[in-house]
Amino acid sequence: MLTAKLVDSIWATRKADSLNGFKFMQAEVIGGSTTGQRLVVVDTIGAGIGDKVIVCTGSAARKLLGNDEIPVDAAVVGIIDEDCNV
Amino acid sequence: MLTAKLVDSIWATRKADSLNGFKFMQAEVIGGSTTGQRLVVVDTIGAGIGDKVIVCTGSAARKLLGNDEIPVDAAVVGIIDEDCNV
């Protein structure tokens, strides 16, 4: 998994039907030499802009959604505690 | 997922039979430290050159196609709204 900061929402009115209703956000990797790398993540646990989160990628993202047919490859799996040194 | 701009079409007359009929495009990653990385994506939702899109990679791309037997590892899943800050 990666540590990332949610930096913005992202909107795509035209998208795959199976993605309707999902919330997409831009995340920026924090920590280590890949800091500053960006990816688009799905959030289902109520994270918001500015939160530091743990992101899983690849097929793991669909495990979070509990549906292996959704075309998603990155999802927020946890919100990092504020007193955590990340 | 990644944010990318569609920069060109790409044509391969000789290709795997299972890819016949699919539209391939060159996409260039935008945003973050991987800006400028290129990949070839399949588009099934009507995106065109110049559009900013969300691209999913890996097995997720086949979920979009609804057919796990197609040898594809990247696909456009959404067209980013024009007023979106990407």
Add this chain to the structure above:
Amino acid sequence: MLTAKLVDSIWATRKADSLNGFKFMQAEVIGGSTTGQRLVVVDTIGAGIGDKVIVCTGSAARKLLGNDEIPVDAAVVGIIDEDCNV
């Protein structure tokens, strides 16, 4: 797999239900040109901060857990022996 050093614990009180009870740690890649890259790993074999470990990524991480439904993409699979040249 990657060689990495466990550098810290990481806490996420709000997280996916299926992740309750798992221990998450921050790992930093050691050795080779990706030294300094960071990732979040699950540990189930009793590794601690400062240990050098072997980390598997992707779907392999769920093989370690013996449960393919957990949204995890990186896990400690071994603790590197102290007399090993890594």
Add this chain to the structure above:
Amino acid sequence: MLTAKLVDSIWATRKADSLNGFKFMQAEVIGGSTTGQRLVVVDTIGAGIGDKVIVCTGSAARKLLGNDEIPVDAAVVGIIDEDCNV
């Protein structure tokens, strides 16, 4: 997928039994910021040294082979048309 140029053949007399009969080639990524990255690909569609090709990676490569048990993670899926701007 990636755009790459086939730069050489590669021979491995000692290899996994399941790989007997496959043609392996060295490919070099062209286009974008990962230009110059190398990978080894399987070719089953008759590509040759000097050809510019589309390469799929990961589990998609086994979809091309039509056999999910072959230990392969990259394959040529198409030969880019010569008049194509890549």
Add this chain to the structure above:
Amino acid sequence: MLTAKLVDSIWATRKADSLNGFKFMQAEVIGGSTTGQRLVVVDTIGAGIGDKVIVCTGSAARKLLGNDEIPVDAAVVGIIDEDCNV
């Protein structure tokens, strides 16, 4: 797949039970712009330190082992012939 040189053995006395009996080695990518990147690979075909090998990564590594439950994501699939230009 990647071309890599096996540079050392790696030992982990404490490891996942399912990894007992496997030989782990450190490999360093050779060729192209990712030269010098390191990864840990499983060898089952008798490769040794100093050999140049072809490494498959991801789920393909488990195809080599013929057991999809082993938590492994990289394996030697072939030893590159000595007269091969790599």
